[in-house]
Amino acid sequence: MSTTIQSGQVGYHVENGIGVISFHHPAHNSMPSPLLQILCETIEQASQDPAAKVIILKSAGDRTFCAGASFDELAAIEDFATGKRFFTGFAKVINALRKSPKLVIGRIQGKAVGGGVGLAAACDYCLATQDAAVKLSELAVGIGPFVVGPAVERKIGTSAFSQMAINATEWYSAHWAMERGLFANVYPSILELDQGVQVLAHNLAQSSPEAMRELKAIFWEGTNHWDQFLEDRAAISGRLVLTEYAKRAIKKS
Template sequence: MEPYIHSEIKNAIGFITFFHPAGNSFPSKQLEKLVSTINELDTHSEVQILVLQSEGNTFCAGASFDELLQITDVTSGEKFFAGFANVINAMRTCSKLIIGKAQGKAVGGGVGLLAACDYVIATPEAAIKLSELTIGIGPFVIEPAVSRKIGKTAMSELALTANEWKDAKWAFEKGLYSQLATKETLEEVALTLATQLASYNRDAIRALKNVFWEGTSHWETLLPERAKISGELVLSNFTKNALKAFKK
């Protein structure tokens, strides 16, 4: 199947569904499409709540390794990682509350996407990992979003145990996940919450979203700066060799 990002509006709820055959990983074009989709739905006056979800058994495998291997200069590296910065900033500044549905594992940038949601419902299968150190870079772009949710101490543990999966219970206890549900009930639980939130005062929802994200306006410059760090590190021999080994 070809990668895609679909959007649909039902009963004041905007659903964003993404898919990529490589574990729902994100190449640049997918990241750009996700930003434009979020921004487009934000302009729809009839949309009150957004639901971010993916197809398949994995929520999101993070950055596209195929594209990372093709980066040959700092400019293209910075541009690629700026894609994740743009997505997080779009989610942060979106006037709609965003509910994340995690049906399966999330790695790297996928963890960042969940951290940028306002409320996340996950299944027990939704383990998380920040594996960036294993390939010679670090979770620089997503760190502010993840730290905002789980704190610096838990973020440090997650980043430094780069080969270790943290289960959904750990993510729930640390605050990344707001609620746990079984795979069988995930759809119903998310829809029930989204429907309830969509029935509330639109102005109150928008004001609450602003309160949730107070003190993050500097991310407009911070996240691109972090993207530059990753863009430089991805050119190292360590990273190139690690990515090739992983592909094999």
């Protein structure tokens, strides 16, 4: 199955009990709102697919896992309702990953920025290449990582999240991310990454679905309020994106 929209694409297929969700956008795998909606729906579909015992989330290409939200769309926001709706896109995807009863493996083959870091953090287990540097760039454009923040902070802790949020122009290496728990392992090449992802996915596909479901519930314990929580966070960003500071910073980017 594959859905194409606004030059982007989300695909889904199952093989040997492994459900693979892939996304692509020509602008460094950035995610405009329509593509985020399709991705959310695809995650929900895979979560209910009895043929998929475990899910892999991946993107196309070899340089960037996900560049975050679409800057063209961000620059076009003119009112609060549109702004909140825009930032709710990533909130919905994070919540879809959180609520999936299946374990999700993130295949992070390249750099992740902003919302891309949030996607990685919302996966249950991430494997990456040495080129998968991460950055939370939101403060640099007058906003802040309010929506993805809870997922990132949950995975790497308040101290490391604060460093990324405050130093918003800094790239943090894949090894830095591994040391803080965002990535479970870092590989020298995409070939070795794919081998590692496949071995783990195969092992999980042979594991007890009931046991994995119970583990997933424990991993995400205490987040049942996130549907409203992340929507409230989206409202903060939706308000800030209308400020003169943010408009100037986005225009310069």
